[in-house]
Amino acid sequence: MSELNIKYDNDALLLDDVDYRIIHATQKGLPRTPQPYHFIASELELDAGDVMQRIQRMQDIGVIRRIGAVPNHYALGFHGNGMTVWDVPDEYAHDVGAQVGALDFVSHCYLRPRHLPDWPYNLFAMVHGRDRDEVNAKMENISELLGSQCRGHSVLYSSRILKKTGLRITERR
């Protein structure tokens, strides 16, 4: 395990304490009041314009991906939720990952290290469907797309949600 390391970029260093306080105040969700940013601002004793500007900036530098409703796929009737995993030669992984990540039925697509001999898969694509047949059919689509660039794949279905909360940042050092 040498080259495959956590890709960690230093954008976080561009955040100051006020940004972190805003992140803390919003990570459980935005208040459902007519002026949610004013509400947060008054809780943090900040100016509402400042809060919005900082959130905009965090969006611009990619710390915040989007602001919106986070759907619970399962409750919405997408009962499939299959984590498909693929063993793709490292030299193709980048191109293949970009193709798979662009598919509209893939909600997350990540390259991760293998953990040999127990775990040979390096590409993870979360596929959602109304049932397992639909997920399996979509997995076949990915399999065709990868063709000979795939040395093996599998799908892991979830049988139970054991814990699910939004991102929580604890104890900043």
Add this chain to the structure above:
Amino acid sequence: MQKESSNTIKKPLSDLQKKLLNDFQHGLPLTPTPYLDIAKELGVTEDEVLNALTELQESKMVSRVGAVFRPNRIGVSTLAAMSVPSERINEVAAIVNAYPQVNHNYEREHVFNMWFVITASDNDQLDSVLKDMELKTGLSPMSLPMVEDYHIDLGFPLQWGEESA
């Protein structure tokens, strides 16, 4: 802990709720009155938007309305997996879930049957959580940190059936 099978839709979604889910997954405006602005765009009142969102959240169809943070931009995270003997699942889940750094944990049908995400403020904290877990459970978590993210996040396309599922 929620059993997935008990989590079915009890009440059909209203047209407004579908629109809120589809159109505003990634587009909550960053303005002083975002809910009013959405309401104007959809031709409804602010109260209707707020009530629809409250109902979506109470029925657990959306887990929250707010900012989605990009992994590894603030803090560091990893996807970890454990192979847990079936009779120990609940006991081990209780230990793993007790860490505030664990935000998702799924039981999956595989030899590696427990999959969870750990988010920590830095690599040292992440390592110490992994080591502490191993100590408390006697099981060794396999850590698979993200190397590259290929997902283009445009929200999730919710294709409603004709008779609206």
